[in-house]
Amino acid sequence: MLVKVFAAAVQGIDATLITIEVNSTRGCMFYLVGLPDSAVKESHQRIISALQVNGYKMPTSNIVINMAPADIRKEGSAYDLPLAIGMLAANETIQSDKLDRYLLMGELSLDGSLQPIKGALPIAIKARELGFEGMILPQQNAREAAVVNNLTVYGVENLREVVEFFNGNQELASTIVNTREEFYARQNTFDLDFADVKGQENVKRALEVAAAGGHNVLLIGSPGSGKSMLAKRLPSILPPLSLGESLETTKIHSVAGKLGKDGGLISIRPFRDPHHTISNVAMTGGGSFPQPGEISLAHNGVLFLDELPEFSRNVLEVLRQPLEDRKISISRVKCNVEYPASFMLVASMNPCPCGYYNHPTKPCVCSPGQVQKYLNRISGPLLDRIDLQIEVTPVPFEKMSDICPGEPSVVIRERVVRARQLQQERYTQVPGVYCNAQMNSKLLSLYARPDERGLALLKGAMTRLNLSARAYDRILKVARTIADLEGSESIQSAHLAEAIGYRNLDREDWAG
Incomplete structure (x- = not known):
């Protein structure tokens, strides 16, 4: 008897339908074809044990299983459940009349219980797109898949529940998630707040500008000056995520298996801080087996690189292309996948090996050559792609002992949201551009043209600091954001002066 069961394979952050064809004829052999990897081939032993423990007989006929399309490599253990159901249906242990209405995924334990899988969300999206009535998968992934509306999602604990469901002996409880209610309820929940930060008003202002325009930031200062503390509070002033x-x-976190058992939509912008x-x-x-990296896990959020010069130079240089293109293409012999990587880069570093160059009270023991050598660990092309380079100085005792709280994140966030709304209206007709940091040269000439006074100021800065053409563009983008924060339609010389002031490392006298 020939039956078909439906599953899915995840490629990049999207899913592809996999049709599992099981043919049972006279004989005693077992064949699994369709480009399965080792984990899929090993499913045979897991299925045999799961069936025996749950009181089902392993079919003793000749079984041929084809996983179509055969030119796509099938990876992982998530095909155990559809393979087991297909084998039982081909042996007429299961009624096959409802199999074409559901998409099945799940890894089997030896006792028949189901283990969680990766990529449940993109698979559920594909199931709805293809018109399936429902999806059956492990209970741990049910909330994650139930985010998709117009699709009935059944979370199950073991193989027996699925068999009884298809035989009509047991009803499964569908998982229902009020996506919008949960999403909006958790959007304003932050553990860290700018109200806790004493002093550092200039750095707070710079981070507000960065958040308003989606700009990259480098914080440079001595140990204990508050660089990491400030950076970790940045998500609390970023605009809320849209549903899209x-x-x-x-989807990215689902493919990487980072959602956890609670599942559901991510409602707060990601903050990733990998070790150096x-x-x-x-x-x-x-x-x-390609998986998303840190730059993709930080998509629509913040990638924080603490102690930037300590990162491998090769690691830093691979960031240059994603910072410009906002995506990463990964080419391998057997596959080619593309992951989105639109993130804000926030980095921090000490100014020198000892950490106390330009410190107001502690002397630096490094020679000028050592300071420059330390700074040269960050390449010029990467620094060019960082819009704001901010010096962070230690907070004096008077401000540290001040009991008055600083400006809370919710107030700063309101200004940031207003500025972002102006940008979204401005770029409505431009696909792929949502904030000032994403402007290209054509948009710069349209929306970031300085007046004559500002042009003269910019010319002097370019000549004095010997800035590159990319730095020129970055200054204009930051100035456009500062103007948006003030609600100004045009860029004034004061906006340009502030933007130029955020290029600290471009000053000739900075490193002696």
Whole structure:
């Protein structure tokens, strides 16, 4: 008897339908074809044990299983459940009349219980797109898949529940998630707030400008000056995620298996802070079986690189292309996948090896050559792509002991949201551009043209600081954001002066 069961394979952050064809004839052999990897081939032993423990007989006939399309490599253990159901249906242990209405995924334990899988959200989106009535998958992934509306999602604990469901002996309880209610309820929940930060008003202002325009930031200062503390509070002033952004971000984390048992849509912008020992592949994604890297997990959020010069130079250089293109393409011999990587880069570093160059009270023991050598660990092309380079000085005792709270994040966030709304209205007709940091040269000439006084100021800065053409563009983008924060339609010389002031490392006298 020939039956068909439906599953899915995840490629990048999208899913592809996999049709599992099981043919049972006279004989005693077992064949599994369709480009399965080792984990899929090993499913045979897991299925045999799961069936025996749950009181079902392993079919003793000749079984041929084809996983179509045969030119797509099938990876992982998530095909155990559809393979087992297909074998039982081909042996007429299960009624096959409802199999074509559901998409099945799940890894089997030896006792027949189901283990969670990766990529449940993109698979559920594909199931709805193809018109399936429902989806059956492990209970741990049910909330994640139930985010997709117009699709009935059944979370099950073991193989027996699925068999009884198809035989009509048991009803399964569908998982229902009020996506919008949960999403909006959790959007304003932050553990960290700018109200806790004493002093550092100039750095708070710079981070507000960065959040308003989606700009990259480098914080440079001595140990204990508050660089990491400030950076970790940045998500609390970023604009809330839209549903579309949240869905795309959740898909990436679903594919990487980072959602956890609670599942649901990600409602707060991601904040990723990898250790400086991270490898190229872990940062960009890839591997034998490609997975999203840190830059993709930070999509629509913040990638924080603490102690920037301590990162491998190769790791830092691979960031240059994603910072410009806002995506990463990973090419391997057997596949080619593309992951989105639109993130804000926030980095921090000490100014020198000892950490106390330009410190107001502690002397620096490094020679000018050592300071410059330390700074040269960050390449010029990467620094050019960082819009704001801010010096963070230690907070004096008078401000640290001040009991008055600072300006809370919710107030700063309101200004940031207003500025972002102006940008969204401005770029409504431009696909792929949502904030000032994403402007190209054509948009700069339209919306970031300075007046004559501002042009003269910019010319003097370019000549004095010997800035590159990319730095020129970055200054204009930051000035446009400062103007948006003030509600100004045009860029004034004061906006340009502030934007130029955020290029601290471009000053000739900075490193002696």
